[in-house]
Amino acid sequence: xxxxxxxxxxxxxxxxxxxxxxxxxxxxxxxxxxxxxxxxxxxxxxxxxxxxxxxxxxxxxxxxxxxxxxxxxxxxxxxxxxxxxxxxxxxxxxxxxxxxxxxxxxxxxxxxxxx
Amino acid sequence: xxxxxxxxxxxxxxxxxxxxxxxxxxxxxxxxxxxxxxxxxxxxxxxxxxxxxxxxxxxxxxxxxxxxxxxxxxxxxxxxxxxxxxxxxxxxxxxxxxxxxxxxxxxxxxxxxxx
Numbered sequence: 001x002x003x004x005x006x007x008x009x010x011x012x013x014x015x016x017x018x019x020x021x022x023x024x025x026x027x028x029x030x031x032x033x034x035x036x037x038x039x040x041x042x043x044x045x046x047x048x049x050x051x052x053x054x055x056x057x058x059x060x061x062x063x064x065x066x067x068x069x070x071x072x073x074x075x076x077x078x079x080x081x082x083x084x085x086x087x088x089x090x091x092x093x094x095x096x097x098x099x100x101x102x103x104x105x106x107x108x109x110x111x112x113x114x115x
Numbered sequence: 116x117x118x119x120x121x122x123x124x125x126x127x128x129x130x131x132x133x134x135x136x137x138x139x140x141x142x143x144x145x146x147x148x149x150x151x152x153x154x155x156x157x158x159x160x161x162x163x164x165x166x167x168x169x170x171x172x173x174x175x176x177x178x179x180x181x182x183x184x185x186x187x188x189x190x191x192x193x194x195x196x197x198x199x200x201x202x203x204x205x206x207x208x209x210x211x212x213x214x215x216x217x218x219x220x221x222x223x224x225x226x227x228x229x230x
Contacts, residue, residue, distance in 0.1 A: 035219065045153070045161065045210055047219035059217050095160055099151065099212065099219055103163025103176050 002026040002104050004096050009109030016086050016113070022079040022096030022106055030074035033057075035099045036081045038092035039108075048094070049081065064090075086113045116140050119211055119222035126228045131201050135225050137194040137211030145187050150194035151212040152185060154205075155224075161210065167194065203229050 008020040020036070036048040049070040050059045058070055069082040079096050093108040120138040127133045135152075139145045149168045153161040163176040167185030175181070182199045198205055206229050211222040 037219075044208075044224045045155075045212075045221040047212075047221060050219065061218060097161075100214070103151075105160045105163070107160055 002102075004104055004106035006094060006096055006106045006109035009094065009111045011112045011114065012086055013115050014086060014088055014113055017082070017084045018086065018111060020081040020083065020094055020096075020109060020111070022081075024077045024079065024096075027102070027104070029077040032098045032102060032104075033100055034072060034079045035097050036068075036070060036079075037095045037097055037099070037105075038090075038111075039095070040089075040092040043092075046092070047099070050099075051079070083111070086111075088113050117223070118143070118215055118220045119213065121209075121211060121222040121225045123223070124226045124228065126230050127201050128230050129201055129203065133198045133201055133205075133227060135196040135198070135209050135211075135227070136188075136191070137196070137222050139192050139194075139213070141192065143192075143215065145192045145194060146189060148194075148213045148215070150185065150187070152183070152194075152196045153210045153212065154207045155210065156207045164196070164209075198227070201229050205229055 003025045005023045033052045035050045038046050051070045067085045071080045091113045093110050095108045097105040118140050149166050151166045152164040155161040164179050164183050165175050165185050167173045184197045186195045208224045208226050210224045
């Protein structure tokens with residue numbers, strides 16, 4: 001069974017940092033590019049970042065460029081999102097997903113940015 | 116003008132067919148894009164339904180009912196998700212997605228109500 005399990009969401013103050021993780025199982029993680037997608041409360045979906053299967057090709061949404069860093073560890077079947085300089089508008093449920101090939105999504109982890 | 120435009124809501128009767136549109140900005144040609152469709156029910160992550168580029172380049176999500184199908188309307192520069200034989204369980208938000216200029220772009224979503 002394919003599983004993507006996000007973790008690391010928390011309540012953090014504006015300007016703070018957080019690192020999200022996504023543990024993959026049930027498929028050959030190293031064969032797939034991966035994404036982070038977020039959804040603010042009551043709002044639509046917003047793509048955040050993409051990393052290809054080898055980690056050598058990375059893209060970001062303009063809204064997070066320079067603040068967020070996507071990475072992966074294929075040996076540990078894990079995807080990461082380092083989030084720095086967090087803003088109130090970064091408050092959302094963050095999902096890891098493969099948007100291009102398989103359509104796999106995790107259940108999400110909540111990041112709340114508030115003072 | 117937004118890259119992708121979806122109507123905010125659509126209502127239809129059980130057993131009817133519903134055609135959801137995803138209109139691309141006029142300067143980008145629908146013919147060159149894979150269009151992905153997702154269904155999201157309250158409190159759940161999005162579920163991948165299908166992707167469609169052409170009749171020879173399409174994919175149905177694993178376990179997704181054949182009542183969901185994709186197509187394009189070149190004259191309207193739009194992708195289309197057709198839901199046949201509407202059921203109450205089809206009540207949800209539906210999002211389209213494309214890869215454009217090194218980013219993923221989601222439509223704003225269509226809320227489908229089955230009356």
